[in-house]
Amino acid sequence: MRRSAIVFGGSGGLGAGCVRALARDWPAVAITYRAGRERAEALAASLPETCRGYPVQCDVGDAASVRAAVEETSQVLGPIGCAVFSAGCAIDQPYINQIDEATWREVFETETMGFIRVTAALVPLFRAQGGGNFVAVTSMANTRAIVGDTISAAPKAAIEALCRGIAKEEGRFGIRANSVAPGAMNAGLGEHYIAERMTPEFWESFRKSIPLRRFGLAEDIGEAAAFFASDRASYLTGQTLIVDGGYTL
Secondary structure, eight states: OOOEEEEETOSSHHHHHHHHHHTTTOSEEEEEESSOHHHHHHHHHHSOTTSEEEEEEOOTTOHHHHHHHHHHHHHHHOSEEEEEEOOOOOOOOOOGGGOOHHHHHHHHHHTHHHHHHHHHHHHHHHHHHTOEEEEEEOOGGGTSOOTTOHHHHHHHHHHHHHHHHHHHHHGGGTEEEEEEEEOSBSSTHHHHHHHHSSOHHHHHHHHHTSTTOSOBOHHHHHHHHHHHHSGGGTTOOSOEEEESTTTTO
């Protein structure tokens, strides 16, 4: 039986790029959303006829909501073979000494704990069916520190560590876990920052600091996630693929 995929945070930005890429390889993809049902429905309707897109409401900050989304997806689309985690917080990126404890808690609760909730719901199912894989969208800022980006990078560094731990502990059950680390993106939060923060001169200077001389697209991240999710990556686990146009070199 061919299995389905589920993308947490799949209704927009980088998550939507992952959905579109997965739709070429998977017969069905669940698209989770917290509040933006219309975006999820529009994305589902845009997928090729060979893939069924299915919007499902999910708040990764609530373990019961995650379990319900997994159960609904399994019932409607069949066994889940892959989970992509692209959920995150829409927050400003101040200096570390400007971040209060409540903001730290919000980000870690949504991102790090959100990923933990997803894996807690799916690992038992993956074990029972003889395998499955996780792909987490993280950040290249875990490799090259960026001023003002620590609030985003820190919880994703924990997610990368969790992926390595899952790879080590669950590999004997056929479970893989990898992460894709985007660089400067013209999608998702990156699109917001390019449009509304700093000056055009700053972003042009930033673009020129990237060896490939462009910002990344949602499709760039989607292609990497789809590769990790496929049988083409069946011997890859515990790895992080940096997709940044060479910026961290």
